[in-house]
Amino acid sequence: MSDLVRVVVEDGPAEGSGAGRAGAGGGSRGNRTGRGFSGGGGRGFAVGLKLPGLLLAAVLGLVAWQITLIDVGSGQIAVLTRKIGLDLKNSDEIAPSAQHKGVQRELLTEGRYFRNPYVWSWQVVPQVEIASGEMGVKISLTGEDPDYGEFLAKVDERGEAVTKGIVPGVLNPGRYPVNPFLYKVEVHKPTTIPAGYKGVVTNLAAPLAKEPNRLLVDASERGVQKTTLEPGTHYLNPYVTRVDLVDCRSQRFNLGQEDDMGFPSKDGFWVSLDGVIEFRVNPEKAADVYVLFNRSENGPLIDDEIVQTVIMPNARSFCRLQGSNSSGREFIQGETRSAFQKAFEQEMRLACEPLGIEIIQALITTIRPPEKIAEPVRRREIAKQEELQYKQQVLQQESEQKLAVEKAMVEQKQALVTAGRDVVKSTTKAEEEQQVALTLANQQLAVSQLKLDASLDEAMAIEARGQAVADVVRFDNEAEAAGWKKAVQAFDGDGQAFARYVLYQKLSTAWRRMMVNTADSPMMKILDSFTEPAARTSTGRKNAVPATEPATPGGQEQAQTGGIETDVNLAQ
Structure with a gap:
């Protein structure tokens, strides 16, 4: 394209230049012949020729861009x-390289590309898109x-892929650039x-097994695999791997659902029964069970095959063999029915577990013996049951009596306790209170004892x-008495004389004036009481000390001091 544009652009100016030169030549010839075109007119003519050339180049470039x-x-x-x-061979369906004719292996993804339309042709198609929840x-x-097979x-x-056929693996959800001339993409559900299910895997594309008589083969061989798939979503190529679902959940089946499940008793009576068997496929043996009991007419489901092939034959076999060992009336009794029920469940488990079937529960719900023997046996059994009921009631009453006594x-024991x-x-409360009171009394006693001791000390x-x-007073009195005694001794032990002496001494200095009208006045009577004993003593004594004369100098000083005090008191 660039070469083409460049040629177009270059051709425009070249032609313009020629025209200019022609114009210029014409002008010169015109000048030579009569002026012709002028030089300015030649340049205008050249510009006029360049504009269409540029426009043509742009148009050609746009066309080249588009194509x-x-x-x-x-x-x-x-x-x-x-x-x-290069030409293809007869065996080639696609170009082996980019130099050969035909459809190329290489694709052009999102973007802009330029190719020569003379050499190439192209086709724009959508990419393969795998939606969520699907696979390709x-x-x-x-x-x-x-090869064959x-x-x-x-x-x-x-x-x-280098050969035709199904490509191993799958395309997960997403978008893929797949050449539609090389591959075809089929959309499948995963x-x-x-x-509660197990996925039994069957390899459809591996080589045949070396030992074709085995139930399960190895992962690298064609056939049913040992390993099963767990619950979930698995993206597997359906042309390479087939997955069959095996229900491993618990299932129930009634023995009398299809026909009468009965057997002849030991005494020849027909005994009918009904029961419920709860079973499931062992998840670890799901592949073995699928291979053993799958039938093509029932499709991938094996539940009916398990019931018809395993459950029912073993149940009929046990009932007929074990039931024929007991008489018809024994099946009315509860003990025989319980033993039959227990043996039935045990035998069903032993028979089915080796085949990969787990018996969860096998119950005999109903046993119907013939009415000819059922009615009398039933009445007798009812009587036995009533007898047992009455005995049980007696035992219950005795138990209630014992219970009442024990209660x-x-x-009583609770009351005693x-x-x-x-x-x-x-x-305990009294002892605690006594202890508290004793403690308080001891405390008070101790306090009182302390107070008593303190009182005794204080006393x-x-x-x-x-x-x-x-002692001080006594000593003072004794000292004073000793003084008085000494003073009395000065009057030869005459206390009365000493008293008059003291009185005279006190009065001699205390009198200021005395107004006495009669000799019978109280004052004179007081003085008379001292004169009469003096007269008596003066007559009886020869050497009496004068009343005004002190016995000792110390006594005189004391008398004078006492007289002063008396004088003051009298003056007051």
């Missing part, structure tokens, strides 16, 4: 086909035919295994102080 552009949008691819080049399977349309395409190191004893508890509680102190004061 060479490959615009691959989002979610699309472009498949290229070469028109010219690629089928190779080119290459050599697969094979349908899988062989792939190289890059993962590209394998979903619900909860009364328990209540309660009373003893109250006594202990009261005793002794008071007594000591009183004794000291008394």
Whole structure:
């Protein structure tokens, strides 16, 4: 395209230049012949020729852009086909290289590309889109035919198919640029295994097993695999792997659902019964159970085959063999029925577990013996049951009586325990109160003792102080008495004389004036009381000391001092 545009652009100015030169030549010739075109007119003519040339070049460039552009949008691819080049061989279905004619292996993804339309042709197609919850399977349309018995395409190191057939693996949800001339993409649903199921895997494309008589084969061999798939979603190629669901949940089946489940008794009576068997497929042996009991007419489901092939035959066999060992009337009794029920469940488990079937529960719900023997036996059994019921009632009443006695004893013991508890509680409380009171009394006694000791100490102190004061007073009195005694001794032991002396001494200095009208006045009577004894003493004594004369100098000083005090008192 660039070469084409460049040629167009270059041709425009070249032609313009020629025209200019022609114009210029014409002008010169015109000048030579009569002026012709002027030089300015030649340049205008050249510019007029250049504008159409540029416009033509732009148009040609746009056309070249459009015819060479490959615009691959989002979610699309472009498949290229070469028109010219090396010829293909008769066995080639697609160009082996970019130099050969035909459809190319390489694709153009999103973007803009430029190709020569003379050499290439192209086709823009949408990419393969796998939605969520789906998967894609690629089928190779080119290459050599697969070998006999094979349908899988062989792939190289890059993962590209080199032969025709189904490409191993799957395309998960997403968008893929797949060449529609090389591959065909089929959309399938992934394998979903619900909860409680197991997925039995069958390999459809591996080599045949070396030992074809085995139930299960190894993972690298064709056939049913040992390993099963757990519940969930699995993206597996349906042409390579087939997955069959095996229900491993608990299932119930009634023995009398299809026909009469009965057997002849030991005495020849027909005994009918009904029961319920709860079973499930062992999850670890799901593949073995599927191979053993699957039938093509029932499809992938094996529940009916398990019931018809395993459950019912073993149940009929046990009932007929074990039931024929007992008489018809024995099946009315509860003991025989219980033993029959227990043996039935045990035998069903032993027979079914080796085959991969787990018996969860096997119950005989109903046993119907013939009416000819059922009615009398039933009445007898009813009588026995009533007898047992009455005995049970007697035992119950005795038990109730014992229970009442024991209950009364328990209540009595509880009352005794309660009373003893109250006594202990009261005793404990009294002891605690006594202890508290004793503690308080001891505390008060100690306090009183301390107070008594303090009082005794204080009394002794008071007594000591009183004794000291008394001693002081006594000593003072004794000292004073000693003085008086000495003074009395000065009057020859005559106290009366000493008293008059003291009185006269006090009065002699205290009198200021005395007004006495008669000799009978009270004052004179007082003085008379002192004169009469003096007269008596003066007559009886020869050497009497004068009343005004002190016995000793010390006594005189004391008398004078006493007279002063008396004088003051009298003056007052």
